Amino acid sequence: MEVIEHYMQLRMAFPNAGEEEEIHTTIGELAEHLCCTMRNMNLIMNKFMNHGWVNWSPQRGRGRKSVLIFCLPLLQAAQERIDQLLQGNKLEEAYMLVSALPFSMRDMLMQGLQGQFGLRSDQSARGRMDTLRIPQETPFETLDPTQAAMWGEVGIIAEVFDRLVQYNAERQVCEPSLAVAWENNQEGTVWTFYLHKGIRFHHGKILDAEDIRYTFDRILSAQESPCRPLFGSILRVETLDELTVRFVLRFPNYMFPDLMSSMNASILPRDIEMDPMHPIGTGPYQLTRNHPKLLVLDVFPSYFRGRAFIDRVEIWQLPQSGLVESVIKQNLFPDGQARLVQHEVQGGIYMTFNMRKEGPQQDLYFRQAVQQLMNSQEMVEALARTSVQAAYSLVRDKPEEQRRTEQKQKNEPTQQCEHLNFPEQSENDPLFLTQEARKRSEPSMDTSLVRANKLLQRSCYAGQIMKVWVEEGEKMEADMVWFAQRCEQIGLKVHVMPGNPVNAVYHDEFASFDLIYTGEVFDEHPTLSMLTMYTFQNTLLLIALDDQRKSQLENECRHVVMIQDSTERLRMLIALEKGLIQEALLLPAYSFREEHAHHASLQDYRILSFGMPDLRRLWVKRSSIANGDTASYPAYIPLW
Known part of the structure; x- marks a missing residue:
C-alpha cells in the first residue's frame, strides 16, 4: 500500500474531525487504525509529517493521549492518488479506491473517472494495443443466451x-x-x-x-x-x-x-x-474476465470472419453519475470536437399491470383509468425532454396515418375488447360525451383527467394504496412523480418504489406490486423483436401477465409464423399489440433517442440496437499528433 493510501485509511477513521482540529488519541489506537505494529505506525506517521500531511505530538505510556492534527483534506489526498493510478493506466485500482471512500465524495470522484472511458491506444515492444472502455450501470446476472434479458x-x-x-x-x-x-x-x-x-x-x-x-x-x-x-x-x-x-x-x-x-x-x-x-x-471476442466490477473481452484471433480491430473491450460497472449528459460530454470534449451519432432506440417505455396478483388492476375500468392518467402526449409535454416523443406503439416504423389513428383512439375510452367479454357501455353514458361537452361541464380539469376520474369511479377501486414498481433511474422515476401527482388529483392512492430490473426479471422482485413501469428495447428486426416479446418468458411484460393471456399470445404467435409474407406477419403482430393496448394491458408512454459522442479517430462508429457501438466494425485511425506511445480517444456512451 502506498503511503498516501495509509493516510487516507487513517483519515477515514476520524470522519467527524475537521482539518487543523486537535484529536486526542493513543499510539495503540493509531496502530489499530493503520492495521500495523506500533513500531511501523511510528515510521508511517513520520512519513506523514515529512509530507506535511499531519502534525503529531506523541505521548508514550499506558493511557496517555497523543495529539494528532490532519492538514491534508481526504478529498485532496484521494484525488492525488487517483491521478497517480490513472497515469499508470491502473483504472481498476482507481475505481476500487473510489468505491471505498465516503459516499459524499464518491460521486464527485466517479465523475472524474468518466474521462477514462473511450479508447486508449498503447504502443509497446509487443505491438499496439487498442482498448475500448465502456461504462455500464446494470450488473450482469447471466450471459446464458437462453436466459439473458438485460x-x-x-x-x-x-x-x-x-x-x-x-x-x-x-x-x-x-x-x-x-x-x-x-x-x-x-x-x-x-x-x-x-x-x-x-x-x-x-x-x-x-x-x-x-x-x-x-x-x-x-x-x-x-x-x-x-x-x-x-x-x-x-x-x-x-x-x-x-x-x-x-x-x-x-x-x-x-x-x-x-x-x-x-x-x-x-x-x-x-x-x-x-x-x-x-x-x-x-x-469475435472471448470473455477472459468477469468480476462484479469489471468484465473483459479479448479479441479472438481465430475468428472465422477475420480478426476484429479493437484488441480488448472492458465493461465497467459504475453507479449512475449525478452529472447531466451535457456536462459529461463537455468534460470529455472540452474543445467541442466530438462527432455525434444519433440513435433512435427501437421499442419504448410503457406501463403494464401485475395480472398475477388480485386487485383493482383485474378490472378493465381501472386499467383504462390508468391509461388516461398515463397520457403520453401530456407526459412528454410536461417533462419537456427533447430526446423523447410520445408513443402509441412500441414499433417505430408504422405509417404516419396509422400512428395518428392510434393516437386518436388512445385519447378516447375503449368500448369493448375483441378478446375478452367486458361489460358493454351505453352511448348515452357520460363516459362518451364529446370532448367539447366535457370541457364545458368540467372546465377545471383537462379531458384525460375527466375520463380517468369517471373510469375510476366506475371501477372496483375502493381507495386502497396501489404499489407502483418503476425501473430505477432518474428519468423514469421523474415520470412516476408526474404520474403520482395526476393520481392524487382524482383520488387514486399510489406508492411508487424504484426497483432493479435485474431483480425483477431473475428474482421476481415485483410480485407484490400492482403497476409496473418499465421499457422494452427492440433490435433492428421489429418482427422478431415483437415475437420475442410475446414468447420469451423473461420479458417483463410476460412476467407480469397471467397464464391464460400468455397462452393466448403464444397461440397467436404460432399463427403468425405460419404466414409467408413478412409484411403481413408484422401487421399481425402489431394487431396483437393493439389488442393489448385496447385491453389496457400495455400502455406505451414514449420512445427515446440517445446521442453518442466520440473522437473523430474512432472510425465506422455504428450503434447497435442495445446501445453499444458495433465492435465488429469499429476501428481506430490513430492520430498523427499523438504524443509518445499512448493516445486516448474519448467516447461518450449514454447510460439510460
Whole structure:
C-alpha cells in the first residue's frame, strides 16, 4: 500500500474531525487504525509529517493521549492518488479506491473517472494495443443466451457468440453466418442448414452439426427454459453429416431463418458445460474476465470472419453519475470536437399491470383509468425532454396515418375488447360525451383527467394504496412523480418504489406490486423483436401477465409464423399489440433517442440496437499528433 493510501485509511477513521482540529488519541489506537505494529505506525506517521500531511505530538505510556492534527483534506489526498493510478493506466485500482471512500465524495470522484472511458491506444515492444472502455450501470446476472434479458447482457452475448443466421437491418434480409446456406421444403416444415468448415470455438474445438443439435436440444429439453416457447415449432433436430443439420418442425414456420438469427439461438459447444458467467462461443471476442466490477473481452484471433480491430473491450460497472449528459460530454470534449451519432432506440417505455396478483388492476375500468392518467402526449409535454416523443406503439416504423389513428383512439375510452367479454357501455353514458361537452361541464380539469376520474369511479377501486414498481433511474422515476401527482388529483392512492430490473426479471422482485413501469428495447428486426416479446418468458411484460393471456399470445404467435409474407406477419403482430393496448394491458408512454459522442479517430462508429457501438466494425485511425506511445480517444456512451 502506498503511503498516501495509509493516510487516507487513517483519515477515514476520524470522519467527524475537521482539518487543523486537535484529536486526542493513543499510539495503540493509531496502530489499530493503520492495521500495523506500533513500531511501523511510528515510521508511517513520520512519513506523514515529512509530507506535511499531519502534525503529531506523541505521548508514550499506558493511557496517555497523543495529539494528532490532519492538514491534508481526504478529498485532496484521494484525488492525488487517483491521478497517480490513472497515469499508470491502473483504472481498476482507481475505481476500487473510489468505491471505498465516503459516499459524499464518491460521486464527485466517479465523475472524474468518466474521462477514462473511450479508447486508449498503447504502443509497446509487443505491438499496439487498442482498448475500448465502456461504462455500464446494470450488473450482469447471466450471459446464458437462453436466459439473458438485460440490454448489457445481450450486448456481451452478441460479441461472444454467433448464430446460424444474421439479420442485415440495412437490407432487411437474413444472411449467412455460421451457416453458409439453408433451404426448406415447400410446406415450411423442414429446414436444412449447411455449416462453414473449420470454425473454432474459443477453447479450440471445431464447430460441427452436433453442436447445433446440442444447442437446441438443451432448450427444448428444459421445461422451464424461458425461450422454449420461441422455438416451440421444432419437433426434432437431425444431423445428416458433420456440416449439415436438419430441423423438422411441428407446424409450418416461415420465420424460421429469422428465429435462427435471434440472440437466444446463439450456438454453444457440446463438449463443455455452459457456465452462465463465463460462456464460450465462436464470436469475435472471448470473455477472459468477469468480476462484479469489471468484465473483459479479448479479441479472438481465430475468428472465422477475420480478426476484429479493437484488441480488448472492458465493461465497467459504475453507479449512475449525478452529472447531466451535457456536462459529461463537455468534460470529455472540452474543445467541442466530438462527432455525434444519433440513435433512435427501437421499442419504448410503457406501463403494464401485475395480472398475477388480485386487485383493482383485474378490472378493465381501472386499467383504462390508468391509461388516461398515463397520457403520453401530456407526459412528454410536461417533462419537456427533447430526446423523447410520445408513443402509441412500441414499433417505430408504422405509417404516419396509422400512428395518428392510434393516437386518436388512445385519447378516447375503449368500448369493448375483441378478446375478452367486458361489460358493454351505453352511448348515452357520460363516459362518451364529446370532448367539447366535457370541457364545458368540467372546465377545471383537462379531458384525460375527466375520463380517468369517471373510469375510476366506475371501477372496483375502493381507495386502497396501489404499489407502483418503476425501473430505477432518474428519468423514469421523474415520470412516476408526474404520474403520482395526476393520481392524487382524482383520488387514486399510489406508492411508487424504484426497483432493479435485474431483480425483477431473475428474482421476481415485483410480485407484490400492482403497476409496473418499465421499457422494452427492440433490435433492428421489429418482427422478431415483437415475437420475442410475446414468447420469451423473461420479458417483463410476460412476467407480469397471467397464464391464460400468455397462452393466448403464444397461440397467436404460432399463427403468425405460419404466414409467408413478412409484411403481413408484422401487421399481425402489431394487431396483437393493439389488442393489448385496447385491453389496457400495455400502455406505451414514449420512445427515446440517445446521442453518442466520440473522437473523430474512432472510425465506422455504428450503434447497435442495445446501445453499444458495433465492435465488429469499429476501428481506430490513430492520430498523427499523438504524443509518445499512448493516445486516448474519448467516447461518450449514454447510460439510460
